[in-house]
Amino acid sequence: MPDDDYDDDRDDETRRPARRRRGPRNNTDVPCPECGARSVRPGPWPWYLGTIGAMVCRAVICEECGHEYDERKPHAHLPTRKRNLAIVINLLGFVGIVSVFVLLGVWIYFTMGRR
Numbered sequence: 472m473p474d475d476d477y478d479d480d481r482d483d484e485t486r487r488p489a490r491r492r493r494g495p496r497n498n499t500d501v502p503c504p505e506c507g508a509r510s511v512r513p514g515p516w517p518w519y520l521g522t523i524g525a526m527v528c529r530a531v532i533c534e535e536c537g538h539e540y541d542e543r544k545p546h547a548h549l550p551t552r553k554r555n556l557a558i559v560i561n562l563l564g565f566v567g568i569v570s571v572f573v574l575l576g577v578w579i580y581f582t583m584g585r586r
């Protein structure tokens with residue numbers, strides 16, 4: 472079998488499309504509102520905000536100055552946003568539990584009433 476063109480594939484490395492010249496330290500498109508740095512790490516995310524909270528808010532911490540902000544709304548006051556989220560999520564959970572009990576009560580009422 473002719474394997475002559477085998478060596479031609481060796482320079483594939485150089486033909487690769489140029490990578491974006493961004494170091495790992497520039498890892499966000501939303502610069503820090505305090506110092507303008509684009510290097511962040513994920514901020515603390517309380518468990519009670521869970522995935523619902525993560526849909527509307529993304530907490531990050533600036534690696535340069537330590538400022539904690541929301542990547543989706545960098546100029547919003549993050550503690551306030553977190554508190555509002557917690558209230559909304561707790562309200563939703565509360566309403567959910569109450570409606571389950573109400574439905575259960577209605578169901579019991581109707582099953583009992585038929586006898």
Ligand SMILES: [Zn+2]
Nearest residue numbers: 503506533536
């Ligand atoms: Zn910063």
